[in-house]
Amino acid sequence: MIFMLQINKNYALGDGEGDMRIAQNLYVVLHESGNQNDVYDNQAVVHEVQYMRNHYNSAYSTFFVGGGGQVFQIGEPGYVAWACLGGNPYSPVQIELARTADAGIFKKDYAAYIELARTYAQKYGIPLTLDAGGAGTAGIKSHQWITNNYGGDHVDPYAYLASHGITKQQLAYDLMHGLTVVDPITICNVVQAYSPNGGALTMYHANGQAFDNTPLISQTKWVSNGIVPDKFGRPMFLVGKDSYLPQRSTTLNQIVEINQKYGKCATAVTANGKVISGLGNKFKAQSRWKTADKLFNIKDVGWCYQVSNIEFIPIKYQVGSGFKG
Ligand SMILES: [Zn+2]
Numbered sequence: 001m002i003f004m005l006q007i008n009k010n011y012a013l014g015d016g017e018g019d020m021r022i023a024q025n026l027y028v029v030l031h032e033s034g035n036q037n038d039v040y041d042n043q044a045v046v047h048e049v050q051y052m053r054n055h056y057n058s059a060y061s062t063f064f065v066g067g068g069g070q071v072f073q074i075g076e077p078g079y080v081a082w083a084c085l086g087g088n089p090y091s092p093v094q095i096e097l098a099r100t101a102d103a104g105i106f107k108k109d110y111a112a113y114i115e116l117a118r119t120y121a122q123k124y125g126i127p128l129t130l131d132a133g134g135a136g137t138a139g140i141k142s143h144q145w146i147t148n149n150y151g152g153d154h155v156d157p158y159a160y161l162a163s164h165g166i167t168k169q170q171l172a173y174d175l176m177h178g179l180t181v182v183d184p185i186t187i188c189n190v191v192q193a194y195s196p197n198g199g200a201l202t203m204y205h206a207n208g209q210a211f212d213n214t215p216l217i218s219q220t221k222w223v224s225n226g227i228v229p230d231k232f233g234r235p236m237f238l239v240g241k242d243s244y245l246p247q248r249s250t251t252l253n254q255i256v257e258i259n260q261k262y263g264k265c266a267t268a269v270t271a272n273g274k275v276i277s278g279l280g281n282k283f284k285a286q287s288r289w290k291t292a293d294k295l296f297n298i299k300d301v302g303w304c305y306q307v308s309n310i311e312f313i314p315i316k317y318q319v320g321s322g323f324k325g
Pocket of ligand 1: 030031032083143154156
């Protein structure tokens with residue numbers, strides 16, 4: 001599975017709400033809601049998030065995951081949240097998980113939970129270890145570990161994870177290695193969001209409008225099913241229904257990487273659409289070529305990247321074209 005991380009900020013705390021203190025970057029804390037009423041409620045995560053939003057003065061976390069891998073933001077990442085008492089000042093991110101009895105929903109929730117923890121641990125320079133060491137040892141921590149080291153009585157999330165067959169050892173392994181299983185059919189078409197300065201990235205609708213409330217986190221990976229130009233001719237990866245990720249917002253900014261599904265070589269054409277012969281294996285699979293953030297519509301060939309004064313590569317050869325071989 002290739003995880004697609006989108007964060008719903010419709011219920012996020014606003015200015016002047018929640019703790020204003022910047023947390024020390026020691027822990028990412030893992031929770032689960034502990035609410036058994038959630039297990040047969042398809043909207044459990046939304047209900048949990050609404051409740052938390054309305055009662056943030058008593059307790060809140062940074063994120064809530066549930067409903068089949070949905071991620072909701074409540075507290076601002078990097079700031080103190082109120083979900084683990086004495087551990088709060090050291091935890092820039094705390095993640096809740098809504099319960100479900102549905103194994104399919106759990107699988108997606110768990111993937112989101114893991115990926116979110118890994119993404120933010122890396123963002124804040126926190127090791128991917130689980131419950132390692134004592135108080136002051138940075139890493140990803142269960143609420144149980146926080147309780148053991150800072151007091152309190154919560155011992156989540158292990159019992160709930162165990163109910164879906166996830167042991168502590170499995171959780172530790174998944175946090176360390178991630179859950180991305182490379183699918184040989186789609187590997188050629190995975191693109192990775194990338195922001196050189198770590199700033200927010202966004203996706204666009206087909207009409208050119210930016211998405212609301214779903215800033216992309218740098219380094220998230222997306223399966224692309226096609227490449228289309230926006231109205232300025234800039235290449236956009238089609239990564240979901242009416243969801244376009246600009247190529248300039250990925251690690252392929254101004255780069256053509258020959259889709260390895262071809263196994264051999266891409267063909268280049270001239271500006272007039274004539275196939276260039278005698279190139280040998282120049283444009284071989286996985287080779288990378290400098291290009292501009294612009295596509296050219298070449299007669300009888302279609303949209304192409306320009307990679308030299310005379311050479312154009314049809315978009316189907318680019319990683320993310322959706323070509324499956
Ligand atoms: Zn907890």
